[in-house]
Structure formats: C-alpha cells, structure tokens
Amino acid sequence: MIKQPHILLIYTGGTIGMVKDIDTGALKAFDFNSLLTKIPELRLLDCSIETISFEEPIDSSNMCPKYWGDIATIIGDNYLDFDGFVVLHGSDTMSYTASALSFMLENLAKPVILTGSQLPIGDLRTDAKENLITSIQMASLQIEGKPVIREVGLYFEYKLYRGNRTTKINAEHFEAFESLNYPHLAESGVHLKVNKEHLWKPKPNKKLILRTRMDTHIGVLKLFPGISRPICEAILTSKLIKGLIIETYGSGNATTEAWFVKLLADAITNGLHIVNVTQCAGGRVNMGQYETSSQLKLIGVISGSDITTEAAIAKLMYLLGENIPRNNFKTIFETSLRGEMS
Template identity: 80%
Template sequence: MTSHKPTILLIYTGGTIGMVKDFKTGALKAFDFNELLSRIPELHLLDCQIETYSFDIPIDSSNMNISNWQKMAKIIEENYSKFDGFVVLHGSDTMSYSASALSFMLENLSKPVIFTGSQLPIGDLRTDAKENLITAIQVASLQNNNKPVIQEVCLYFEYKLYRGNRTTKISAEHFNAFTSPNFPELAESGVHLKVNND
C-alpha cells in the first residue's frame, strides 16, 4: 500500500511573514505567494504537496476582526475534504486571538490548523520566517497510519507548538514571542521534532 503525500493548504492572511523588503527604499511589500517555493527552496524537501491561498488584501493583524475569522474558517471549511492539513500565515500581534477564535469555530477537527508568522520579513537575512513556516508545514503534515497526528488548532512559533487557545503574545522584540502559561506545549522542534503525546 502506497502512502500518499500529505496535502497542505497554506493560507496567507497578512503579516510580516509575507513581506519582502525593497532593498532600495527599505519599504515592506507583500510578495506573491506563488513565488514561495522559489524563495524557500527547502520547501521542496518536505514530503508533502503545498497549495497556497492568499487574501486579496493582506490584513494588518492589528485590524483583524470577526469577519476575517469567518473568512478564514470558511476557506478551511470549503477546502476541508481536499487537504490533510492547513497552515495559516498571520500577523503576530493578534495571532493568539485568531487561533483561539478558530479553535472554537472549527469544532470536531480531525485535521491540523497551524497558525504561524514571523517577527522579521521572509527576505531578511536573520529572518525567523523560514524556520516557522517550514516547521509549521512539517507539523501539519505529520501522519501516523495515514491519520494526522495533530487534530486541533495550534500556534507554532520559535521551535514550539502550542494549543491555539492557550497562547499569549509576550514580546514584539524576541523571536520566542509567544508563551502558553497554563498548558504545556504540544511539540518542540530541535534537531528532531518531539511531539508531546500526553
């Protein structure tokens, strides 16, 4: 029996992670997500198929609101049967709120919905975007006997996977921007990806 490659839908809602700096002007602009694979060739090493969906107008996460949450939930709902997992790229300021809202809107999930983003734009030399994005996709495509290992809304940032509705943003300066004060992380990424099965 051949196992199929997990299919992941990458949903870009806005946020620093999808920005590139224009090196002449220093201005940030959103980049075309269809160019993602050429920007991050490491994505080819992941054992999954990735499709992308972008909000027409990227949302600054400080303007995130209920209608945006409904839109995200609808995109996931409409594509739920076609994909094995979902990765939502989001501005970090309100990511905890969105992850929390979606965890209540999307009930009885049997697939992962992983929120991630970055503190620095994807084109920056010292960006955290690549690691966050690559590992979030990896986590979303983790399978055991062709079933997703993670079956809930989570937030992945700086080597840690948290339950989505248990996170809070603690820093705008540091890469480890989030914490989950009253619930242990679900997984930690180091040399190996360690899932906390408890």
C-alpha cells in the same frame, strides 16, 4: 501505499509575508505564488503545498470576527481536499485568531497551525523561514495516514502550542508566545518531538461544522486600585453589552466595596454574563479561596478558571453568537469545549 500529505497554506497578512525592496528599503507583500522559488527548502518537505491568499493582505491589528469567519470558511471549503492547513498571520493578534478558530471549527480532526514571524521573510536574520517550514512539517505529521495534530495550534520559535492557550508576551524577541497554563504540544530540535499525551483528541468520525456567528457585544474591564465608580457604572449598566470579562487580581479577587459588588449583582440579574479571568500571566481563578472573591461566586459571576483573556473573548463571542440559553450559559462557559481551560 500512503499518499503524500497535501497542505493548504493560507496567507492573511502580517510581517511573515513581507519582503524588503533592495533599492528603496520599503516592505511590500510577498507573492506566494512564487513561494517555492523564494524558499527552495520547501521542495525538500515530504508533502505537496497549495496556497491561498487574502485578496488584500491585512495587518493583524485590523483582524476581526469577519476575517476569522473568512479563514474558517476557507478551511471548511477545502477540508476534504487537504490533510492539514497552515495559516500565516501577523503575530499581534494571532492568539485571538487561534482561539476563535478553535471554537469556529467544531469537530476539527486535522491540523490548523498558525504561524508568523518577528522579521520579514526577506530579512537576513528572519525567523520566518524556520517558522514556516516547521509549521508545514507539523501539519504534515501522520501515523498510518492519519494526522498526528488534530486541533488549532500556534507554532513559533521551535514550539507548537495549543492555539487557545497562547498569549503574546514579547514584541521584540523571537520567542514571542507562551502557553503558561498548558504544556506545549511539540518541539522542534534535531528531531520533531511531539508530546502526545497533551494533544487534543476529537470525537471520532464527526463531520466538521463551521460556527462563524460571533457576537461582538462584549467588553473587557481590567481592575486596578482606585478604579472609578462612574466608569464601572457606565459599563455595567450599558444596554449594549451582553457579556463582560473582568480581569481580576491574583486568583480572582476584586474589591469588596459594596457599590462594586452591587453593580455586578444587578448587572447579572439584568442578564449580563460576567466572566472572571485573572490578570496574572499564569495561574487560575479560584473564587471563594479568599473573602475578596467569595462574594463574586455568590452573585453568579462565571469562573474563567485558567483561560486566557484572548480565549475568553473568543469563547464569549462564540457562545453569545450561538444564542446559548441564559440558564445554561454559566455551566457551558465553565466547561472546557476545545481544551481552552483545565
């Protein structure tokens, strides 16, 4: 007999965990120990649920690698006792956390699904209940006692996405997230439809390894017409930065001004890892397609391909934290490690 899936719900903070005080109208943190009382629909799910909450729930604007490590550690400590994990998280930085967890949880072979909401769980029109219930259902999906989803996902408004492919695109609509460079993994309608061909397939029988060392000595430079030479010099000659993401135009294009190219080349020679990511919402970097990016390729700028800025930040922190040798760094970054790039 196949046992009922056992799901761990991890509450970190965010709008989804708030209820409105009827008398004062103020929002306060939800007591997740009374989850089944507040959301009786959860009793209808074919799984058992336990909950863990951060001692002090945090706004996702305060999310940082320390908290990413806390979430990863909770999952690691409970990995053998549960069949799936649902992380409740504020939506503003959810894509960053989903990306970071995908790198931190090496050899992950169970579902870790992040979700949240645009309206508090106690609001009359809330999207929190549907997001929560379906995320738990997604984490509970099994075939012959084995999980269907075996990666870090992000569920929001009827769609499950690969977490490290997502970007928050809207602060007001219920459809807050999109994965523009990779198809969604599953969709919730009358039935749960899973796009099995797009699911991550981890190496079999590998032990989960936590990789929580994240080096935050990185920066992001978004190019724009008229960008100042002194500002670029201050960033590219800084001794504090080990890795820099440059958000370029279109398919990876940048100004061909001699001073700019020389600054990049000198910085790379001095050991700075520079990653080229497009500032377009969708599409990919293709250095060398145009003259305005061929020089970047020649001087050794790393191609981010179709990675999101959020995933590029997490991957850069992760690889720097793992002390990847300089001569291997470019090759490893340009390789898809967790399905974060094509």
